[in-house]
Amino acid sequence: xxxxxxxxxxxxxxRRGKKIKLSLSPENLDDLWHLxxxxxxxxxxxxxxxxxxxAESKDGRPTKGRRVPVVLQLRTEDTSFDSExxxxxxxxxxxxxxxxxxxxxxxxxxxVKVNTHLSIIKEQWMKHQIDRLEKxxxxxxxxIVVIALDDSEFCIAILxxxxxxxxxxxxxxxxxxxxxxRREQALNERLKLMxxxxxxxxxxxxxxxxxxxxxxxxxxxxxxxxxxxxxLSNAVSKVATVSSPGxxxxxxxxxxxxxxxxxxxxxxxxxxxxxxxxxxxxxxxxTDVTYGMEDxxxxxxxGAVERLLVTDLTIRKMEEEGNSAFEDLLNSVEKRRGxxxxxxxxxxxxxxxxxxxxxxxxxxxxxxxxx
Numbered sequence: 001x002x003x004x005x006x007x008x009x010x011x012x013x014x015r016r017g018k019k020i021k022l023s024l025s026p027e028n029l030d031d032l033w034h035l036x037x038x039x040x041x042x043x044x045x046x047x048x049x050x051x052x053x054x055a056e057s058k059d060g061r062p063t064k065g066r067r068v069p070v071v072l073q074l075r076t077e078d079t080s081f082d083s084e085x086x087x088x089x090x091x092x093x094x095x096x097x098x099x100x101x102x103x104x105x106x107x108x109x110x111x112v113k114v115n116t117h118l119s120i121i122k123e124q125w126m127k128h129q130i131d132r133l134e135k136x137x138x139x140x141x142x143x144i145v146v147i148a149l150d151d152s153e154f155c156i157a158i159l160x161x162x163x164x165x166x167x168x169x170x171x172x173x174x175x176x177x178x179x180x181x182r183r184e185q186a187l188n189e190r191l192k193l194m195x196x197x198x199x200x201x202x203x204x205x206x207x208x209x210x211x212x213x214x215x216x217x218x219x220x221x222x223x224x225x226x227x228x229x230x231x232l233s234n235a236v237s238k239v240a241t242v243s244s245p246g247x248x249x250x251x252x253x254x255x256x257x258x259x260x261x262x263x264x265x266x267x268x269x270x271x272x273x274x275x276x277x278x279x280x281x282x283x284x285x286x287t288d289v290t291y292g293m294e295d296x297x298x299x300x301x302x303g304a305v306e307r308l309l310v311t312d313l314t315i316r317k318m319e320e321e322g323n324s325a326f327e328d329l330l331n332s333v334e335k336r337r338g339x340x341x342x343x344x345x346x347x348x349x350x351x352x353x354x355x356x357x358x359x360x361x362x363x364x365x366x367x368x369x370x371x
Contacts, residue, residue, distance in 0.1 A: 001136035047118035128340035142207035148249030161267040163347030208237035272349035291360035300332040314358030
């Protein structure tokens, strides 16, 4: 993430009762995901976009409109993130535009893509939002390519900050061990197919590769790459055992922590670890953990929250409902030096957190709260 006028922005943060502008430019798909989780309903967004302008002909009839480039400022009503088109769409009401457009008060959508220059104007910047932007601008993380496989299927995905981006899947059983020649031929074809698919995904990212799965096929594949594709083989940073291939194997690899060493800067990995810690403490019936809005708010007011976990979907729902209690919860946690982690609902950890109501907290000290 490229941040402009950082020092000026930090100086402005201390001034109350004033909208504060931050100008930036996303540099990759993960940066777009960060912006999706930072831009809130009511924020004003300023960016260069295009708008159809219609002019009247001499006889007073409207002519065919033409699309012209223009800088607009709109008040956000909703946002959407599309990983396939690599685009963040921001929709809202225009609050500032060139007079000749007569566009104030009308709706418009701004498409933010990689390298789009935009400004975000907020009445209140929260610490977790600033921390997230600072880390994104400071640390350049390479997406991890993960293949989860066995002798019946494989799945290749890119582990991004929001979760797994599935790139290819294949499922077909090998011939049985009673047909050794057919099985060996089919296995060689499978290894070739996996290597080709893996290379197609990896060549665009050039990040570390993890091979996971049950049984021996993962080691056979590792040796195949070593013999046939040294470039891919050199990128393999992790080979680990999980109980399932395919998407289930990907989720298990993230959940179990086998990717920790190579994914420590990937948010989805960190988020999954926090959610698993919540579940572990709940499973042990410990009292230094809680979940749900009401108990989390109580813990926050008592200064007990060490880390608050909230899904992205929960935040959006609360914003749409204008839930002031939720905003009070976030402010209470930050005021008492707790950390806030927004958990992506696009990975298994986020789905589990949604099952707990979308909000949970790891506590500094035990509390006797009723779950």
